[in-house]
Amino acid sequence: MKAIIFRDHGGPEVLQLVERDRPGPGPGEVRVRVAVSGVNPADGQARSGIGHRRPFPEITPHLDGAGVVDAVGDGVDPSRIGRRVWLYMAAAGRPTGTAAEFTVVPADQAVPLPDEAGFDVGASLGVPALTAHRALTVAEDGPRRLHPGALDGRVVLAAGGAGAVGHAVIQLARWAGATVIATVSGPEKAELAAAAGAHHTINYREGDPAAAIRAIAPDGADIVAEVALGANLALDLAVLRTRGTIATYANEGGRAVELNVGQTMVRNARLQFLVLYTAGPRARAAAVRDGALPVGEEHGLPLLRFPLHRTADAHRAMEAGAVGKVLVDVAP
Numbered sequence: 001m002k003a004i005i006f007r008d009h010g011g012p013e014v015l016q017l018v019e020r021d022r023p024g025p026g027p028g029e030v031r032v033r034v035a036v037s038g039v040n041p042a043d044g045q046a047r048s049g050i051g052h053r054r055p056f057p058e059i060t061p062h063l064d065g066a067g068v069v070d071a072v073g074d075g076v077d078p079s080r081i082g083r084r085v086w087l088y089m090a091a092a093g094r095p096t097g098t099a100a101e102f103t104v105v106p107a108d109q110a111v112p113l114p115d116e117a118g119f120d121v122g123a124s125l126g127v128p129a130l131t132a133h134r135a136l137t138v139a140e141d142g143p144r145r146l147h148p149g150a151l152d153g154r155v156v157l158a159a160g161g162a163g164a165v166g167h168a169v170i171q172l173a174r175w176a177g178a179t180v181i182a183t184v185s186g187p188e189k190a191e192l193a194a195a196a197g198a199h200h201t202i203n204y205r206e207g208d209p210a211a212a213i214r215a216i217a218p219d220g221a222d223i224v225a226e227v228a229l230g231a232n233l234a235l236d237l238a239v240l241r242t243r244g245t246i247a248t249y250a251n252e253g254g255r256a257v258e259l260n261v262g263q264t265m266v267r268n269a270r271l272q273f274l275v276l277y278t279a280g281p282r283a284r285a286a287a288v289r290d291g292a293l294p295v296g297e298e299h300g301l302p303l304l305r306f307p308l309h310r311t312a313d314a315h316r317a318m319e320a321g322a323v324g325k326v327l328v329d330v331a332p
Contacts, residue, residue, distance in 0.1 A: 003100035004311045005058045009049030012312035012319070015061070015099075023096055023104045025073035030080060030107045032087060036123035037098040037308075038064035039318050039326040040164070041250075046091065047315065056095040061311075062328070063089050065098030066113060066122025076107045085110040086122030086288075088130060092277060098123075099311050101330055114289050120303060121288065124164070124295045124325045129287075130276055132168035135225040135247035136176070138272040142223065142245070143176075146287065151178035155217040157239065158182045160227040161193035161201065164325050165249060167301045168293065169225040170196040175292035181213055181221065183232075189323070196300030210238040220244060230255030237263055245270040301325050 001022050006014040025031045043061050045051055066086045072078055090105050091097030113122045136156065137143055143150040156173040160166040161182025173180045174197040182193035183204045190201040202212045213221070220241030226232060226248040236246050237260065246269065251257070264271070287293050295301045302324030306314040311328050318326045 001101040002308060003060050004308065005060055006047055007058045009047065009054060011048065012315040014047065015312045015315065017309045017311075020100070022102045025071050025076070025104050027074040028076060028107055029073040029104050030069045030076055030085075030110050031071040031102055031104050032065075032067045032085060032110055033070045034065050034067040034087075034098050034101060034103055034330040035119040036066050037062045037328040037330050038066075038123040038126055039314050039328060040064060040127045041318065042127060043091070043097075044315055044319050055093070059091065059095050060097045060100045060103070061091055062097040062099040063091050064123055064126030065090060065103070065330075066119040067098075067331070069110060070102070072107070080107070080110075084113040084115070084119075084122070086113045086125050087111075088126040089276065099308065099328060099330070101308075116291065117288050120327060121293060121295055123327055124301065124303075125288065125293065127276060128164040128168040128325075129172070129293060131165050131249050131274065132172050132225065134274050134276070135165075135169060135249060135272075136173055136223060138247050138270075138274065139223055139245040140243060140270055146172055146176045148175060148290070149177050151176040154178045154222040155220070155241075156180050157213065157221040157224045157236075158193070158198065159225060159232055159236075160184075160252070161196065161198055162189035162300070162323060163227060164301065166193070166225070166227060167196045170198045170300070171293050172287055173223075174199075175287050175290065178222075179217070181216055183209065183235075192297075192300040192302070192323070194300070195298060204232075204235065210235055213239040217241075223247060225249070228252040228255070230257045233257060233259065237267070237269070240267060240269055243268045243270075245272055247272045247274060249274050295325060297324070303327055305329055
């Protein structure tokens with residue numbers, strides 16, 4: 001089989017296309033013929049060594065993907081063979097990510113993909129959708145799982161609404177019944193956030209974004225899903241309602257976080273940090289069955305595609321700030 005590997009940490013140039021034997025599934029595992037592999041910032045961090053060690057001599061990258069189960073290990077129902085699935089956390093603590101024609105994962109990390117959902121949708125779930133689901137379910141008074149009506153009457157602020165996680169936050173929050181406000185950096189990204197389902201978009205580079213948000217939600221936002229905590233914390237606190245939650249999954253720009261303890265304390269605010277590697281049991285994106293997580297530019301998430309042999313270029317595009325979801329087409 002063809003696979004992408006890296007043996008040393010570094011830039012995209014460390015990624016190599018090689019021929020390898022097909023891996024065999026062990027007990028409790030399934031082997032998946034990968035159709036599409038999704039690229040996330042976490043994949044670039046793992047490749048470059050940021051916050052990661054390299055526990056194996058060589059690693060096939062990428063946490064997310066979609067394809068068809070073609071073999072199962074002991075203890076796994078053989079009827080799963082031939083089933084379409086989406087994969088998450090495939091390369092987490094394992095050498096077999098989804099940037100290969102075949103990969104092996106624990107059976108519960110190969111989630112059934114409804115027939116009406118394409119492989120592009122499946123490969124775009126994983127990190128973005130699970131991060132978004134967690135961000136929307138960590139509030140003190142909030143639901144622990146999302147479903148239609150779970151966020152009725154709530155206001156969700158999606159920071160960076162045109163990003164992959166921001167896009168999933170918008171879609172899931174709207175599906176669950178929230179009023180969704182997205183902050184964006186310009187009109188093109190506002191169009192993407194609106195296409196994803198945001199009820200309101202606010203350009204944070206113009207005017208007084210806190211006043212604009214408060215005009216829409218006078219009592220403030222119940223949940224802020226935050227991508228750049230250092231840059232946006234002052235705005236978040238200015239629009240957070242009492243007992244509200246800021247769920248932060250990234251700190252884009254790397255700015256130091258300066259916390260006004262008194263303001264935060266009086267607000268009884270919750271500041272929730274999250275990362276999937278240590279998040280515990282992970283919720284499944286049940287919204288897929290309801291068609292609530294479509295992808296493509298018409299749904300607010302443009303797709304940037306690369307063939308398997310150009311995986312390094314896919315990483316370069318992702319790290320250059322490509323707007324949308326970067327995908328690698330593995331199957332011909």
